[in-house]
Every structure is written in structure tokens, then in C-alpha cells.
Amino acid sequence: MTVLFNSYFFLLLFLPAALRLYRFTLVARGAHGGLLVLLMVSGLFYASWGGHLHLLATSVLGNFLLGYAMQRSGKARQRRWLFAVGVAANLSALAYFKYANFVFQELGLPLVHDGSLPLGISFFTFQQIAFLYFLLRHEEERPALLEYAAAVTFFPHLVSGPLLRYESIMSQMRTKLFGFDRTLVVQGLVLLVLGLAKKVLIADPLSPYVASVFSQAHAEGRVAGVDAICGVLAYSMQLYFDFSGYSDMAIGLGMLFGIRMPSNFNSPYKAADPADFWRRWHISLSQFLRDFIYIPLGGNRYGTVRQSSALMVTMVVGGAWHGAGWTFIIWGAWHAIWLCLWHVAKPHARMVPAWIVRGLTLVVVITGWVWFRSPDIPTALAIFDAMAHPWNQTSKLLAGWPVILGVSTALLLSLGAPNSQEICAILTRDTWLARKWIWVLFGLFAFATLSRVGGVTEFLYANF
Structure with missing residues (x-):
């Protein structure tokens, strides 16, 4: 069953359960546990939309590893090369799922896949390109996989944005993300x-x-x-x-x-x-x-x-x-x-x-x-x-x-x-x-x- 924001299932069951589990885990396990809950809830939400969870996971892990390699490299030229590889890989995946059938159809060729579009691929592709660009400009940044995965897959913005900048979302996760402000x-x-x-x-x-x-x-x-x-x-x-x-x-x-x-x-x-x-x-x-x-x-x-x-x-x-x-x-x-x-x-x-x-x-x-x-x-x-x-x-x-x-x-x-x-x-x-x-x-x-x-x-x- 697809989980939609505007459904009774989401509003009366999924969201209250996710919030309750999130708050309970924060108290019991701290910030690390809260991030794990966010990642799990977002994964369940994404999985309800079809069979592309593996694509999202591969994209997140691949971009993180590229970013890690960029930060480990001490050479500016090698960092730029890794950034170019990351941009090309992200855009290639987007082009395959979103544009390949259109191009092949215009050329009179057989379609290359069934036409199903992974949820949010346009959004998480651009967001991860922005992540790689941020790392290119900030050599001192050391992202953590759990923080990064939770930020990219955060289910409220996963379907249709807003597009989040890495520095904005990550600064919150590292500071006061886990304190509940009444206002x-x-x-x-x-x-x-x-x-x-x-x-x-x-x-x-x-x-x-x-x-x-x-x-x-x-x-x-x-x-x-x-x-x-x-x-x-x-x-x-x-x-x-x-x-x-x-x-x-x-x-x-x-x-x-x-x-x-x-x-x-x-x-x-x-x-x-x-x-x-x-x-x-x-x-x-x-x-x-x-x-x-x-x-x-x-x-x-x-x-x-x-x-x-x-x-x-x-x-x-x-x-x-x-x-x-x-x-x-x-x-x-x-x-x-x-x-x-x-x-x-x-x-x-x-x-x-x-x-x-x-x-x-x-x-x-x-x-x-x-x-x-x-x-x-x-x-x-x-x-x-x-x-x-x-x-x-x-x-x-x-x-x-x-x-x-x-x-x-x-x-x-x-x-x-x-x-x-x-x-x-x-x-x-x-x-x-x-x-x-x-x-x-x-x-x-x-x-x-x-x-x-x-x-x-x-x-x-x-x-x-």
C-alpha cells in the first residue's frame, strides 16, 4: 500500500507511530538511535511506493563513498576528477530512468525499460550532486554515513522536495535536531x-x-x-x-x-x-x-x-x-x-x-x-x-x-x-x-x- 501524506493511514497511524517511536528512541538511545529510527521510517515510507528502495540505497551509499574518497584525497585535481565522476554517475542514472525511453521512442527504437520512475529520483539526484559539490569546496568536512543517509532519505522531503542543502540539514542534525521545541x-x-x-x-x-x-x-x-x-x-x-x-x-x-x-x-x-x-x-x-x-x-x-x-x-x-x-x-x-x-x-x-x-x-x-x-x-x-x-x-x-x-x-x-x-x-x-x-x-x-x-x-x- 502506497503511503500518502493525505491519507487517513498516514495521518492517523503511520505518522503518530513514527513520532512516538522516534521520541522514545531519543530518550532511550540518544541521537544515534534517533537517526536509525528516521532512516528506518523513511525506508518503510519509500518501500511503500514500489520496488526501487535498492536504487535509493545504492545511490546514497555510492555518493557517500565518493564523498569519502574526495575527503581522503589530498590532491585538488583528484578531488575534481572524483566530483566529475559523481556528477556523471548521478546524471546517468537519472537519464536512464527518466529520459532513455523518450529518446529511444523519438528515434523509433525499442524502449529500454518499463517506464516506472523511481520515487523522488529527480530530487535526490540533485541533492546528492549538491552534497558532492559542498565536499569539493570544503576539504575539512567529514560526513558520517548514518547522518548522511538519514538526511537524504528523510521521508517528508523525499517525494517532491524541498531540495535540501547538505550544510543546512547536517548542521541541524549535529546541533539541536533532537530537542523538541514546542513552538x-x-x-x-x-x-x-x-x-x-x-x-x-x-x-x-x-x-x-x-x-x-x-x-x-x-x-x-x-x-x-x-x-x-x-x-x-x-x-x-x-x-x-x-x-x-x-x-x-x-x-x-x-x-x-x-x-x-x-x-x-x-x-x-x-x-x-x-x-x-x-x-x-x-x-x-x-x-x-x-x-x-x-x-x-x-x-x-x-x-x-x-x-x-x-x-x-x-x-x-x-x-x-x-x-x-x-x-x-x-x-x-x-x-x-x-x-x-x-x-x-x-x-x-x-x-x-x-x-x-x-x-x-x-x-x-x-x-x-x-x-x-x-x-x-x-x-x-x-x-x-x-x-x-x-x-x-x-x-x-x-x-x-x-x-x-x-x-x-x-x-x-x-x-x-x-x-x-x-x-x-x-x-x-x-x-x-x-x-x-x-x-x-x-x-x-x-x-x-x-x-x-x-x-x-x-x-x-x-x-x-
Whole structure:
């Protein structure tokens, strides 16, 4: 049985049992025992998703041994060579499982495997490359296998991030990871409930309509214009609340175990411009792409042409990271083009009202999701064609006011409501009276959210 964050099994059995065992072991066996419990719980969680636990274990052990060899080597050239071997090995495994079938299919050759994608391979591949890079830059670091394995496999972030930096997670494991902070636990519970609410109250109800719109466009090559527009808006809300909901739950779960993970979202649909969007959306991935691709390619240091080239490569890689398909590559290129245009236009943007730039940014982002959601190029073109002719035919899919109300509510929340971090701050203010009534309302909200956990669906980013 697959263990999902948004299932009764996880919320009422797996998580309480894991926390209880973790705390008991900390008291009885200390930090070493706590790490062993984290590793065991994460292994059980990962094993429930399929038969790739051996791949994860091999990847963790192989990268650790490479890192160990790097630290034992006293020669800079040999360390760089070992780092290159590690990067090549990690990317080769990712390429085989995620891209080999796509390439062979495009070449008209037989597929090389059954197409099953190991859970979280895109995330733990990038994370371990970052680990090797950290060791390359810090010769004095001496990682321990148990600490490293527990950090990489830590189940809250294993499915879909956030991408953790080695220095951040390891510093916590070596200092105050194992002390339970009451405020941290409260914040963790708040984020857990908020993330679950985003998933089951907003994202999941929009899913059937989104699927029907894109399925019709894929099967028939056409769809009603009003359905295309509403479907794209609905998907924009579904994806945001699904993924930010997962990130909230992951960060909240980490807090329950005493680990702080970086925020992965900061109200991205409130972005002031295209560059600001990528400082707010999937923050940990954006930072990784910036640090390991964009800056090494020159960044903004060598003029407009060099910067534009670096942006194009970075965003295409970011698109391909999400999946093997031309639509993901085009989605990355789409954002690269708009980022390049923004950097050229930015000196003159002060003459344009800020609300216009914000509005255009939101239109660019939402339009780009057509490529991201479509299974192939013809489907995306059918959606775009329908959006350009909103009254081309009568809607067969739009279910009246429930869909319109759901999309409108989600859009207003994404643009006007406080984000999860701001809500956490409100709920943990020092004013006792404010906390009293707010917590009563939050308790009712949590109960209503749990009551809606029914037909369990995977988080969208689990597929990446």
C-alpha cells in the first residue's frame, strides 16, 4: 500500500507511530538511535511506493563513498576528477530512468525499460550532486554515513522536495535536531493542516474538470473556448495549491521531527515580474538551477547575449527536469524567452504601472501552464486555439457555477490571502486572547479538512 501524506493511514497511524517511536528512541538511545529510527521510517515510507528502495540505497551509499574518497584525497585535481565522476554517475542514472525511453521512442527504437520512475529520483539526484559539490569546496568536512543517509532519505522531503542543502540539514542534525521545541511543533501542525487543506479542499476538487478539458483536447483535437480558458485557470490553481500544499505538509512534518526545511513558496502569483516569479515558485529548485547552471554559465556578468544564453540553457534544463517530453522543454524555453525580454525591458519598466507588469506576469505564467499540463504539442496547440476563439462552440464540460466559483475562490486566495508562513506568524502571536479564539476557529478548520480526506490522490509533483 502506497503511503500518502493525505491519507487517513498516514495521518492517523503511520505518522503518530513514527513520532512516538522516534521520541522514545531519543530518550532511550540518544541521537544515534534517533537517526536509525528516521532512516528506518523513511525506508518503510519509500518501500511503500514500489520496488526501487535498492536504487535509493545504492545511490546514497555510492555518493557517500565518493564523498569519502574526495575527503581522503589530498590532491585538488583528484578531488575534481572524483566530483566529475559523481556528477556523471548521478546524471546517468537519472537519464536512464527518466529520459532513455523518450529518446529511444523519438528515434523509433525499442524502449529500454518499463517506464516506472523511481520515487523522488529527480530530487535526490540533485541533492546528492549538491552534497558532492559542498565536499569539493570544503576539504575539512567529514560526513558520517548514518547522518548522511538519514538526511537524504528523510521521508517528508523525499517525494517532491524541498531540495535540501547538505550544510543546512547536517548542521541541524549535529546541533539541536533532537530537542523538541514546542513552538516548532505548533508551527509544524499548523503547516500540516494548511497543506492538507490546500490539497483536499482546493486542488483535488478542481482535478476532474481539468482532466476532462485536457483529455478532450488530446482525444478530439478541439475543445470549447470557454472550457479551455476555465480549464487552464483551473489547472493553474490546482497545480499551485497541490504543490504548495505538499511543501507545507513536508515542512510541517520536518518540524514535528525537529528539522527546519526551507520555504518552497512565497505567494508566486503575487510576483511583481517574471524574474520575481522564479524567486517565489519552487524556491529550492530555482536556487539550485541558479547556483549550478546559471551562474557557472556567466549569469549576468558578461552582457545581454551571454545572460540570455545562460537563461535559455537554465530554463530548458529546468523544464526537462520536470519530465521527458517536448512540452516540458518548450515550457522551460517559454519562461526563458520572457525572462530575457524582461531583463531587456526592465530599465524602462518604471514608466509602466506596477499593476500592469504584475498582471502581464500572471498571464505569462498561467499561459505557460498549457505546455506544462499538455501530454503533447498538438494538445497544447488545440488548447491555445480554443483560448483564442472563446465562443467557438458550446461548452460540454463546464459544470456551471461550482467550477467558476471554485476557480474564482482559489484565484482570490492566491492573490489576496496571507501565505502559510504569514498564517503561522498570526497563530503564534503572543497575545493570549487572540490565540484563544483563533485556535478555536483553526481547530474547526482542521476538523473540516480531515473530514474531506476521502478518495486519496497523489500529489502532482510526485510524478516529477
